[in-house]
């Protein structure tokens with residue numbers, strides 16, 4: 001399956017393929033690159049997948065250099081960014097050279113930022129390797145690194161020319177990196193009318209078995225929904241903001257746990273699931289139909305619905321205070337107060353400024 005969309009009149013493609021085929025090689029031919037490639041991959045991905053892709057690139061007659069790094073939050077830094085820029089510089093990359101990254105959201109975000117900065121932009125392909133990156137971060141063009149303990153505080157917008165989703169890779173994603181992408185799928189199902197919620201409710205067995213046709217339909221439906229929301233609002237002045245549903249709280253949970261525990265306790269997608277519950281509760285003041293639906297789907301896929309399911313190993317009050325502080329680092333805020341996406345009814349999101357700081361605390365306390 002191929003999805004095509006335009007940004008500023010330039011074509012972008014997403015391929016959903018069963019096997020690692022030659023689609024990437026045909027696209028390299030089409031973009032008229034200078035055939036210099038930097039191939040960046042996450043060291044945790046199965047060796048045989050990395051080798052298969054590397055061999056394909058090499059056999060196509062391109063001059064390919066490969067570079068491995070670990071895709072975790074601690075590498076989403078300026079140090080990694082500059083190491084990628086240095087590699088391109090050492091290989092005498094031109095604007096027509098191609099950076100290809102294979103990895104989850106961390107590798108994707110840093111690589112896209114490096115691709116956008118070197119000579120103000122080189123060609124860029126992305127092969128996502130976690131569920132979060134397959135259904136969310138592979139499109140939309142947001143790049144970023146974390147700086148001064150603030151998530152994505154440095155970044156810009158730069159869209160991969162093409163994205164290649166291979167079911168062969170998806171089938172081998174470890175369970176945690178697979179299931180933690182599901183909240184981003186649910187998010188798109190709650191924001192806009194489409195087939196997503198129905199598939200999630202009715203096709204549990206196929207999703208657990210990672211059935212090709214079911215996953216193709218679930219992932220492409222999610223990506224199409226995301227495209228509708230960002231395509232005409234790249235810089236987030238209006239409806240694209242809705243895609244941040246759950247993220248004001250999610251980022252606070254991520255930042256607070258990392259700061260206090262000094263480790264990556266919670267995956268981004270898991271935090272988004274809990275964050276959406278918080279934002280529904282904050283906007284509706286009570287558990288409503290959409291809250292119950294979200295909670296049911298999260299539980300159906302054994303995803304956390306609060307921080308109670310994690311081993312926090314720290315005083316509850318300390319964590320509450322830290323999450324509360326982190327909420328004020330929200331990047332969507334335009335005045336003094338953080339903003340979030342309220343959802344009182346399914347398909348009817350609205351951007352809201354937090355009016356009553358006491359109410360945030362009440363919500364946080366319920367989830368820690």
Ligand SMILES: NC(=O)c1ccc[n+]([C@@H]2O[C@H](COP(=O)([O-])OP(=O)(O)OC[C@H]3O[C@@H](n4cnc5c(N)ncnc54)[C@H](O)[C@@H]3O)[C@@H](O)[C@H]2O)c1
Nearest residue numbers: 044045071072104105106107129130132133137142177268
């Ligand atoms: N740009 C965007 O629009 C956007 C959207 C959502 C999330 N993000 C960012 O993405 C990141 C979260 O993404 P993520 O959950 O993919 O994180 P990640 O890239 O850190 O991957 C999670 C873990 O899975 C490992 N991994 C990756 N692929 C694997 C594979 N196939 N097999 C085995 N292990 C594998 C990684 O090494 C890492 O340990 C955050 O930094 C978040 O800010 C960006």
